Amino acid sequence: MRTSAYKILQSSLKEPITYFIATFVALADSLIDPAERTAQNAADQLTRKAYHMAFDAFLKIEGIPGEALDAQFKDWIEMENFDIGASQSASVTATSAGGATSGRARMSDLFFRKTVDKATPKLHEACCSGKHFKEVTLAVNRAGTDKLKYLEIVLEEVIISSVSLNGNGDVEGGFPSETVRLNYGRIKMTYTQQKRADGQGGGQVVGGWDGISNKVYA
Secondary structure, eight states: OHHHHHHHHHHHHHHHHHHHHHHHHHHHHHTSOHHHHHHHHHHHHHHHHHHHOOEEEEEEETTBOOOOOOSTTTTSEEESEEEOOEEEEEEEEEOTTSOEEEEEEEEOOEEEEEEOOTTHHHHHHHHHHTOEEEEEEEEEEESSSSOOEEEEEEEEEEEEEEEEEEOOOSSTTOOOEEEEEEEOSEEEEEEEEEOTTTSOEEEEEEEEEETTTTEEOO
16 A cells, blocks of 8 residues: 555656756757857767768769869869679579579669769769760778878769759758769779888789679779
């Protein structure tokens, strides 16, 4: 009986206390200057970006300049992130040797996200017109002071398969973002190993694939 009375008392007090706490938090939040809040949000976003972006990525598309200010990649398109890959379909029927048989390689589109810039209108136009580009180059640098280019991806026979604008900025006053997909016929990757001794570029490893002829391309 005593326990039941305690539970009833606790339940009756819970809602007023919760209401009081919520009211206090809302009042404290309303006292923050909107300009200060915006500045803090922007600072937080830059901090998150600096933390995650351990590299700089740039894209060169002939006839579609971007706004990159880096001396080595001036007027290239600056990317926030990118994704590219390939897959191999294997048959369910095993060979007499016991291994699965392979099919034709499938190369996924290059997907990347960027901030809206002067390249945006031309990217949209090229997508709608189905314009072909002979070559597109993606360069990835270390974000440190040495700015070593450790990965280069060259795509050939390229079309812009899709573009999409997103106006939901992460912070107030932020720029809209844009996602772009590139379809291509051939790909060649060059990786430059960084020397442990001095941080400079060492040997290179090259690999590629011709999706049109379905054979190695390097």
